[in-house]
Amino acid sequence: MGLGSETTWLHREAGRREAGRSGPPPGIARLPERPRPSAPATRTEIEPIRSLASSRVHRKVILAHASEPEWETQHYFSIERYRLLCTRVLQVARNLKTQVFLMASAIAEEGKTLTTANLAYALSALEGKRTLLLDLDLRRPSLRQLLGAEPAPEEPLFLEYGDWQTHLWLLRPNLHGLIAARPAARPDELLQSEATRLLIEQARHHYDYVLIDSAPLLLAVDTHVLLPMVDHALLVVRADYTPIACTQDALRALGDKALGCVLNDLRKVKYEEYYRAYYR
Numbered sequence: 001m002g003l004g005s006e007t008t009w010l011h012r013e014a015g016r017r018e019a020g021r022s023g024p025p026p027g028i029a030r031l032p033e034r035p036r037p038s039a040p041a042t043r044t045e046i047e048p049i050r051s052l053a054s055s056r057v058h059r060k061v062i063l064a065h066a067s068e069p070e071w072e073t074q075h076y077f078s079i080e081r082y083r084l085l086c087t088r089v090l091q092v093a094r095n096l097k098t099q100v101f102l103m104a105s106a107i108a109e110e111g112k113t114l115t116t117a118n119l120a121y122a123l124s125a126l127e128g129k130r131t132l133l134l135d136l137d138l139r140r141p142s143l144r145q146l147l148g149a150e151p152a153p154e155e156p157l158f159l160e161y162g163d164w165q166t167h168l169w170l171l172r173p174n175l176h177g178l179i180a181a182r183p184a185a186r187p188d189e190l191l192q193s194e195a196t197r198l199l200i201e202q203a204r205h206h207y208d209y210v211l212i213d214s215a216p217l218l219l220a221v222d223t224h225v226l227l228p229m230v231d232h233a234l235l236v237v238r239a240d241y242t243p244i245a246c247t248q249d250a251l252r253a254l255g256d257k258a259l260g261c262v263l264n265d266l267r268k269v270k271y272e273e274y275y276r277a278y279y280r
Contacts, residue, residue: 050170112214188225
C-alpha cells in the first residue's frame with residue numbers, strides 16, 4: 001500500500017469554524033489545552049542503546065530503502081509522493097513552528113501506521129532533522145512488525161517505565177523510535193497519565209519533529225486524549241474504503257488541529273503517466 005495522491009490541505013480558519021459547530025463524537029469530552037512549552041535554542045543529544053538494521057524493515061516502508069538505487073528506480077513515483085508530503089509538512093512546521101504531529105485515521109486498516117513510518121523516514125532524511133517516531137496506538141500496536149523490531153515479550157511499555165529514553169531504538173541517523181512491545185491493558189488510562197504528558201513535553205526538547213501513531217479516532221477514546229498535547233494532526237484516508245461520513249466525523253473531532261488529509265491507496269493517480277515518461 002502506498003501513498004497515491006496529493007495531500008488535501010485545510011484552511012485553519014475553516015477548521016476553527018467547523019470546530020465551533022461541532023466537537024468530538026457524543027460521549028467523548030475534549031481535554032483542556034495545555035500551554036505549549038517553548039523549545040530551547042540547543043537540543044540535548046540522546047543516543048539510543050539499541051539499533052535497528054534497515055534490512056529488517058518491511059519493504060512497504062519504502063523510504064527506509066530509498067538509498068538503494070534500484071529500489072528508488074522501481075518505486076520512484078511512491079517515493080516522490082511521500083517526499084512531497086514531507087515537504088508540505090516541513091513548510092507547515094516552519095510557518096507555524098510546529099513540532100508534534102498526530103497521525104490519525106477515522107477507522108482501522110487505512111494505512112495510517114505505514115504512512116507515519118514513511119513520513120518519519122522522509123523527515124529524518126531531509127535537512128538532517130532529528131525525528132522521533134512515537135508509537136501510541138496502544139490497542140493494536142503494529143509499528144514493531146513494520147520496522148522488524150523485536151522487543152522482549154516481558155519488556156514493559158515505555159510509558160510504564162520511569163525512563164523512556166532507555167527504550168529508544170535508532171532506526172537510522174536522526175531517526176529514533178519508541179515502539180510499543182505489546183498492547184496495553186488500559187490504554188486510555190495510560191495515555192491520560194502524567195507520564196504521557198511528560199514524554200511529549202520532553203520530546204520537544206530533544207527532537208525537531210515528533211510523529212505520533214495513534215488509534216483510529218472513531219473507534220477509541222485514545223486519540224481524543226492526545227489531541228491537547230499535540231500541535232497539529234494529519235488524517236489518513238484510504239481511497240474507496242473509508243466512508244465519507246466517517247472522514248467528516250473524524251475531521252470534526254480533530255477540529256482546528258487538522259492540517260489536512262492524506263489520500264492513501266489510490267489505484268489511478270493523477271500525473272502518474274507523466275512521471276513514468278520523465279523517469280524512463
